[in-house]
Amino acid sequence: MRKFYIAPSILSADYANFETDMKRIEASGAEYVHIDIMDGHFVPNISFGAGVVASLRRHSQLVFDCHLMVSNPEDHLEEFARAGADIISIHVEATPHIHGALQRIRQMGMKASVVINPGTPVAAIEHVLGLVDQVLVMTVNPGFGGQAFLPETLDKIRQLADLRQAKGLDFDIEVDGGVDDQTIELAAQAGANVFVAGSYLFNGGLEEGMDKLRQVLTVND
Ligand code: DX5
Numbered sequence: 001m002r003k004f005y006i007a008p009s010i011l012s013a014d015y016a017n018f019e020t021d022m023k024r025i026e027a028s029g030a031e032y033v034h035i036d037i038m039d040g041h042f043v044p045n046i047s048f049g050a051g052v053v054a055s056l057r058r059h060s061q062l063v064f065d066c067h068l069m070v071s072n073p074e075d076h077l078e079e080f081a082r083a084g085a086d087i088i089s090i091h092v093e094a095t096p097h098i099h100g101a102l103q104r105i106r107q108m109g110m111k112a113s114v115v116i117n118p119g120t121p122v123a124a125i126e127h128v129l130g131l132v133d134q135v136l137v138m139t140v141n142p143g144f145g146g147q148a149f150l151p152e153t154l155d156k157i158r159q160l161a162d163l164r165q166a167k168g169l170d171f172d173i174e175v176d177g178g179v180d181d182q183t184i185e186l187a188a189q190a191g192a193n194v195f196v197a198g199s200y201l202f203n204g205g206l207e208e209g210m211d212k213l214r215q216v217l218t219v220n221d
């Protein structure tokens with residue numbers, strides 16, 4: 001059984017109070033923090049860049065799970081490595097050079113993670129699964145928090161878990177988008193073990209929300 005991780009997404013935090021929110025995330029017992037980087041090109045929205053990540057690093061020992069929703073992510077890997085990223089997720093849809101980019105992330109000493117959008121099949125990443133520490137299955141279309149979980153993505157989580165076993169590989173499966181106390185159970189049952197949650201935790205109540213999500217995961221452990 002793989003360990004479960006909940007990764008609060010600071011996309012839904014109060015950007016004027018990042019330091020306070022990082023402390024709250026740590027106090028809630030989370031081990032990961034999910035950091036969404038959006039360039040206004042690969043996705044319509046713009047969030048923040050490596051400078052913000054570097055500032056956050058000075059206030060936190062959490063695992064920085066950096067989700068790059070940017071075109072040509074291979075051009076930005078060094079700056080996020082320097083900023084203190086632990087895991088870098090890059091979209092297969094965002095670069096013609098996914099294989100080399102994933103290799104570089106590992107060479108720089110970080111964990112490599114490949115992401116597929118809801119419309120992208122597992123087959124698009126099958127040949128790089130041996131290069132990754134994590135696969136991120138988007139359970140909404142990327143760009144904005146607060147969207148509804150797309151249940152049709154569950155089948156891809158099952159396919160990935162099966163492929164991992166069939167090929168004897170070792171990677172975590174993360175889900176991102178629309179995760180709440182109902183959908184987390186569906187994703188866990190399909191085979192995911194890392195769960196990003198933004199609006200559910202920040203609009204509801206971080207501490208209570210974390211407890212509730214952990215409770216659901218304990219039942220499914
Ligand atoms: C969406 C981002 C998510 C976002 C999830 O493109 O990648 O990480 O913060 O937010 P919720 O949990 O509100 O769907």
Ligand code: ZN
Pocket residue numbers: 009034035036067176196
């Ligand atoms: Zn994300």
